[in-house]
Amino acid sequence: MATQKVYVAKDVLLDYCTKIFCAAGMEPEDAVVVADNLVFADLRGMDSHGVMRVPAYTKRLRDGGTLPKSDIEIVRQSPTTAVVDGHNGMGQVVSKFCMELAIDKADKAGVAFVAARGSNHFGMASYFSQMALKHDMIGMVCTSPAAHLLAPTGGIDPILDNNPFSFAIPAGEQFPVVLDMATSVVSRGKIASAKKRGDRIPWDWAMTIDGEPTDDPDLAFDGILLPVGGYKGYGLTVISGVMAAMLSNAALLSRDICDFYTDTDRPQNIGHLFGAIKIDCFCDVPDFKARMDEMVLEIKGSRKAKGVEEIILPGERGYKNYRRNSAEGVPLNETVFNDMNAVAVSYGMEPLKLA
């Protein structure tokens, strides 16, 4: 199923998405944060968290699950910590506030963690971890359940989610090293794509809702995702969820988890944890960056397996996509482009025309 791609200039897409979220009731300064988060994901080639989410986010705003205006509140804080209640605002807006707070505290105190509750789906995790990079800090993010996708190892109740987490570490001449991973083997979106194409899927992607092995994308889509690396991925998802939800008292138990796509009229009460470590508390920043560069070059220069063109590091592909797409335009599937336009039109906006 070859999907037609359309290319939209980065600034045009950012401006248009911002206007959509304004039309959905957000203040311009908040709308641009959400738009920037989505466009950034598309620029990095992570389409699953790009503007294809515009319909879902605006549906949540329409249905009252997420509030367009949030009254972000710092509930408790110290020089190195804070708990923030997003009061059901958009996840991106709450999260940007929190990461800025973490960076500000780390700048003064060396390290800081900010825990959020009352938030919502925040888009691509590494959008926030990477905010630390220009401050010569290491950024860390994890997030709590937004759906019932995973079961504990040995179990068949999807009481867990694949709680993504991210680390961003600056380098010098080289690109920063950025890990952004969920704890399932694949996202549910990958199974949806296989379903659309009518392809069988690998047996390690998912099980049926009754806990049986399957390579059928229909059964898998309605079933339970499998954790990456079996019990290790299960362990990672427990830790990521606890770190994101327990310190802030966000939703973590199955009964409190609210599905991003289906429970569009209910607050998600998602939790996140944002961390920042100031490198020059430990060593001189130029030395750190030079060592990072050396490591990157060693890994990239190591012997390749047959048929492999290039060894890449975590975050390298996204970095290169970002540079290319910033220059050449953001590639969007035509259906994604059309769906975004349909949302805009529903708010009385003119559809975006391709140049």
Place this chain on the structure above:
Amino acid sequence: MATQKVYVAKDVLLDYCTKIFCAAGMEPEDAVVVADNLVFADLRGMDSHGVMRVPAYTKRLRDGGTLPKSDIEIVRQSPTTAVVDGHNGMGQVVSKFCMELAIDKADKAGVAFVAARGSNHFGMASYFSQMALKHDMIGMVCTSPAAHLLAPTGGIDPILDNNPFSFAIPAGEQFPVVLDMATSVVSRGKIASAKKRGDRIPWDWAMTIDGEPTDDPDLAFDGILLPVGGYKGYGLTVISGVMAAMLSNAALLSRDICDFYTDTDRPQNIGHLFGAIKIDCFCDVPDFKARMDEMVLEIKGSRKAKGVEEIILPGERGYKNYRRNSAEGVPLNETVFNDMNAVAVSYGMEPLKLA
């Protein structure tokens, strides 16, 4: 290959191991730290990091790779951070110092990270993360390469290691949640066991030294371990290694990595990062613990797959092993027991007799 087990009372084993490390030149207060770390691993059922390591650790002390007396130095510090140089002392002694420092700083400042260099193999990672628990803190640990075991995804040079990391999070009535994982599918020890038994191994455990797939334990043992979950495990090992080695400037490049077992006359210059988060900066500790208990019970009470007796959480098995083995004696393979005794005898000690 059924191995005969012998059972040694916890205190007897701790005392005997302490005496061995004293005989190897360590001060009693340092020797007991190493012994406690090894016995704790055996108590939790993690034999691979238990007293079976006595021959290897004492060989390193004999061959001069690790110094029995280390002059631990705080090189740089702030209220929330420190860099510690272990000056080639035993990893356990350096690490306990660092984790205590992190806890002490977190107690005053809320959160803290202590980075170590000039350290050596530190045994079981979760020994240190769990030190945070009794202070009502979350403990975090990661460690840098101690061998050439993994290749980057797409590569066939074993320039990386499976850099273990650990998180320990306290609960209330329930056991603490403790993740302690390496980033390979299995440890090299598991391949060694299969080799001994003459069993084939699963294809996803390792590749040959030329990067070819294999189910042959001999080729795998001399080959390259595969990362858990493919590129996700590769990503995790890069992050864990960078966090452990870059802030402190420990060995991370392939040429600087020194093998624990074979390069016994060379300092390892291992790095670790120890983190502590004080829970009551974020929320009331009893509330946190009650929520942890609720989560543990929900996961344990969820529906089980066919044939599964019990769903367990990260760290639960180790916790239960610890309690049982503390009461009933530490189970050791007879060969491990004999090897430990042989080391003791080589220092002129009486062999340990079974009661």
